[in-house]
Amino acid sequence: GENVEQHPSTLSVQEGDSAVIKCTYSDSASNYFPWYKQELGKRPQLIIDIRSNVGEKKDQRIAVTLNKTAKHFSLHITETQPEDSAVYFCAASGNRAGGTSYGKLTFGQGTILTVHP
């Protein structure tokens, strides 16, 4: 089945710096790649996503890039703020019926991001 690897497991930055989190996936049938932010004890919250027909997507301080050939995608957060501190999860999913990634999100292991004031 699909396997998603996420790095780093922890990331510590100063306020105003940029943060980058990287993920790789194994199933070439995967074509949807969301990113979730989870604060302690709360639900995962969708912050941005990208589909395989797009190489890059940006929403204010957050951007995601996708390299289908290399099967990796990354989350970029610019001008980090203390309220960005949370656990970030990447995920992969596919919409090909019968494929191993169909109908479910396979998550990476998570990155604990700490932004120091």
Next chain:
Amino acid sequence: DSGVTQTPKHLITATGQRVTLRCSPRSGDLSVYWYQQSLDQGLQFLIQYYNGEERAKGNILERFSAQQFPDLHSELNLSSLELGDSALYFCASSVSSGGAYEQYFGPGTRLTVT
């Protein structure tokens, strides 16, 4: 607020018992997904239902079962509970059954098995 609701928020029970977790999807969403989050296993997909029918299955234990009702709410049943079943259980919903649609998560049910 994602629009997905889950009850109860917390559940404490003993080993060997059975519990039922409930989820109501966002208005208009036909798919419901169940995920388990534990410290050692991360976020794991359990099962998906679409408009009342099972559509995809993950590493769901035989002791666990789920269903989706005509009003689209879903229930996850966990039986013969073990200490290792202690975890956060999330349900998520999306508009369709395919994998390329946004999934929105509910607040979760924290299950503690003692």
